[in-house]
Amino acid sequence: xxxxxxSDGERTEAAIREAALVxxxxxxxxxxxxxxxxxxxxxxxxxxxxxxPTKEDLLYTLMRDHMTGLLAAWQAxxxxxxxxxxxxxxxxxxHIAFHIExxxxxxxxxxxxxxLAPERLTHILKLRxxxxxxxxxxxxxxAEAGIFSVDDIGLTAMALIQMMTGVIVWYRPGExxxxxxVKRTYLAMTMRLVGAPQPAGEQSNVHAHA
Amino acid sequence: xxxxxxSDGERTEAAIREAALVxxxxxxxxxxxxxxxxxxxxxxxxxxxxxxPTKEDLLYTLMRDHMTGLLAAWQAxxxxxxxxxxxxxxxxxxHIAFHIExxxxxxxxxxxxxxLAPERLTHILKLRxxxxxxxxxxxxxxAEAGIFSVDDIGLTAMALIQMMTGVIVWYRPGExxxxxxVKRTYLAMTMRLVGAPQPAGEQSNVHAHA
Numbered sequence: 001x002x003x004x005x006x007s008d009g010e011r012t013e014a015a016i017r018e019a020a021l022v023x024x025x026x027x028x029x030x031x032x033x034x035x036x037x038x039x040x041x042x043x044x045x046x047x048x049x050x051x052x053p054t055k056e057d058l059l060y061t062l063m064r065d066h067m068t069g070l071l072a073a074w075q076a077x078x079x080x081x082x083x084x085x086x087x088x089x090x091x092x093x094x095h096i097a098f099h100i101e102x103x104x105x106x107x108x109x110x111x112x113x114x115x116l117a118p119e120r121l122t123h124i125l126k127l128r129x130x131x132x133x134x135x136x137x138x139x140x141x142x143a144e145a146g147i148f149s150v151d152d153i154g155l156t157a158m159a160l161i162q163m164m165t166g167v168i169v170w171y172r173p174g175e176x177x178x179x180x181x182v183k184r185t186y187l188a189m190t191m192r193l194v195g196a197p198q199p200a201g202e203q204s205n206v207h208a209h210a
Numbered sequence: 211x212x213x214x215x216x217s218d219g220e221r222t223e224a225a226i227r228e229a230a231l232v233x234x235x236x237x238x239x240x241x242x243x244x245x246x247x248x249x250x251x252x253x254x255x256x257x258x259x260x261x262x263p264t265k266e267d268l269l270y271t272l273m274r275d276h277m278t279g280l281l282a283a284w285q286a287x288x289x290x291x292x293x294x295x296x297x298x299x300x301x302x303x304x305h306i307a308f309h310i311e312x313x314x315x316x317x318x319x320x321x322x323x324x325x326l327a328p329e330r331l332t333h334i335l336k337l338r339x340x341x342x343x344x345x346x347x348x349x350x351x352x353a354e355a356g357i358f359s360v361d362d363i364g365l366t367a368m369a370l371i372q373m374m375t376g377v378i379v380w381y382r383p384g385e386x387x388x389x390x391x392v393k394r395t396y397l398a399m400t401m402r403l404v405g406a407p408q409p410a411g412e413q414s415n416v417h418a419h420a
Contacts, residue, residue, distance in 0.1 A: 026324060028238025111321060114236060149402070152395050155387070158380050159373045159399055166372025177365070185362050189369055192359070193403040 013051050015041050017065075020058055025104040029059055029115040059112060060120045066102070066109045067127035073098050074134060084142030085196055091135055092187050095164045100179055103168045110165070132157055139194065149195025160190060223261050225251050227275075230268055235314040239269055239325040269322060270330045276312070276319045277337035283308050284344060294352030295406055301345055302397050305374045310389055313378045320375070342367055349404065359405030370400055 006014075019040045023032045034055055038045040052058035077094040079086050099106045113121060135157045142148030150156050164186055171182060191198060216224075229250045233242045244265055248255040262268035287304040289296050309316045323331060345367045352358030360366050374396055381392060401408060 027240050030237050031240030151398055152387075155392075155395050156399065158376065159396065162376025162379065163369045163373035166368065166376070169372065170368050177362075182365070185365050186369065188361055189366065189403050192405055193399050195402055 021104040025107040231314040235317040297348045
């Protein structure tokens, strides 16, 4: 994910972000110092503070950009159709594709809410709610159309998001399953979980909007 | 979960464990010092080392006891029947009941694998595998009997465990849903996800083995 083009300043900032994600995912935010991060990137600590005046500014930037990146990826992936099955399939595919390539960033985003100051926490939680609402609205539309069978919209949305994000815990590129294989299996599980009709040729749905 | 009976030593050890779970869940293992923990419990640091010679001994003990506790809870909850639907229902109920009451412990167990030395990590991972195998064997039996529809046993087991454990992220006692309500909704989602028949009176299944 590190940018390899751009000015020296942009490259340095990208290197700081990448190193910060890896260090925080490995040791936890509180245990990582700006000094340690500067050493990892190969710059003076003073240089770091030009980009991120405080360690919490850095954490907040990482977490905000993770969520705005996820929302932007969804805006790009979201299909024109009103069909809840196609929209849910697109949501599942986008969610898995986004997170499976961002293990450290996902880890930091899920773990370090505890380390944000209240106003910043509120802002990140608002972004998360915006993203979750997209899924809830798909589930609600499908339930109202009688296509999905969902007992509790909010709880089903949380369950699906946690199930899908959990992929980063066990998936390593190069395992027996390809990313496409993971997406297909999670899509089939999701469709069954929401009680959507399971066509025999269900895998063609997976690619219909790709 | 703190023991309130027993000798002074047992009470002190229970207080150390409880405080350690809360502090590590809040700040991360690396950021918590034995000195800080001793202050929290109200003992001298030297007293702490009588119970746990190193900080990693303490972490390992917490993580091991979390997993042996989970396995013991499952041994107690596991029904006699060979019926995969009843066994899966019991697994879901036990998993949710166990974790929903142990938020800090679950958080530490899932987050701090990164902080264990290799042999201890191996031991904890073996305990986790033992627990996951129980679910895989239920899913396999159900699939072989033609009762469940499961594409990938291992992946379905991981997905279900992550979906269920995710409850601790959003659930707070006293929310609109009771713990029983959460269990019922997750049970219904699980049964749909594995393609189990959905009887109209499915809620009677929930309590059949309770």
